[in-house]
Amino acid sequence: xxxxxxxxxxxxxxxxxxxxxxxxxxxxxxxxxxxxxxxxxxxxxxxxxxxxxxxxxxxxxxxxxxxxxxxxxxxxxxxxxxxxxxxxxxxxxxxxxxxxxxxxxxxxxx
Amino acid sequence: xxxxxxxxxxxxxxxxxxxxxxxxxxxxxxxxxxxxxxxxxxxxxxxxxxxxxxxxxxxxxxxxxxxxxxxxxxxxxxxxxxxxxxxxxxxxxxxxxxxxxxxxxxxxxxxxxxxxxxxxxx
Numbered sequence: 001x002x003x004x005x006x007x008x009x010x011x012x013x014x015x016x017x018x019x020x021x022x023x024x025x026x027x028x029x030x031x032x033x034x035x036x037x038x039x040x041x042x043x044x045x046x047x048x049x050x051x052x053x054x055x056x057x058x059x060x061x062x063x064x065x066x067x068x069x070x071x072x073x074x075x076x077x078x079x080x081x082x083x084x085x086x087x088x089x090x091x092x093x094x095x096x097x098x099x100x101x102x103x104x105x106x107x108x109x110x
Numbered sequence: 111x112x113x114x115x116x117x118x119x120x121x122x123x124x125x126x127x128x129x130x131x132x133x134x135x136x137x138x139x140x141x142x143x144x145x146x147x148x149x150x151x152x153x154x155x156x157x158x159x160x161x162x163x164x165x166x167x168x169x170x171x172x173x174x175x176x177x178x179x180x181x182x183x184x185x186x187x188x189x190x191x192x193x194x195x196x197x198x199x200x201x202x203x204x205x206x207x208x209x210x211x212x213x214x215x216x217x218x219x220x221x222x223x224x225x226x227x228x229x230x231x232x
Contacts, residue, residue, distance in 0.1 A: 002154065033216055034216070036217075036219075038219075045205055045222040045223065045224055045225060046147075046155065046205070046219075046222055048210070048219065048220045051210060051217070051218035051220070052218070057220065087154075089154065091155075097171055098157065099145070099157035099216065100157065101147075101154060101155040101157065102154070104155070
């Protein structure tokens with residue numbers, strides 16, 4: 001069981017907007033630690049999508065955005081495209097055990 | 111090109127040892143903390159261990175504490191993971207990952223290798 005909780009799956013039609021939640025607690029997200037998001041396409045290594053709650057690395061489309069509030073964070077994807085079909089993971093830090101990941105969310109583009 | 115290349119994975123019997131390596135290139139290796147993250151087949155990501163730029167700060171997940179040892183050789187731009195007393199539940203794809211920032215606090219991982227597979231089975 002992961003320290004950070006994500007929905008196992010979400011889906012949306014091309015062009016739609018979807019959000020993926022990441023729920024933590026007062027010892028991780030709620031303690032002020034940043035949340036980061038990764039995209040993992042099938043058969044590939046994770047790729048950093050959002051860092052520091054809402055910042056996009058160079059090259060990541062602005063269709064991807066992140067936010068954080070209280071003990072939770074969210075990843076939003078607008079203008080959904082077939083190529084967005086992947087697994088998405090949130091990551092933060094916990095006073096114990098340290099670096100923590102969410103269980104992952106599989107995005108299906110209908 | 112910024113790159114991380116892992117090696118050393120394979121099939122190993124329970125209770126035996128294995129040493130993973132990660133060769134870094136394209137960035138100033140000794141400026142950054144480095145980490146190992148693993149992914150069991152069909153499962154999510156699990157942080158394994160991390161080491162600061164000068165090896166002065168090291169951390170482990172509870173699941174590997176006392177069995178795994180992380181180290182680095184800045185002269186060789188290399189990161190290592192010595193895995194002892196391996197168990198079936200250690201079976202996973204092991205990624206090395208670079209911390210994004212130079213500061214000492216927690217941060218994202220901005221560069222990942224392609225992973226090396228470790229299978230623990232008799």
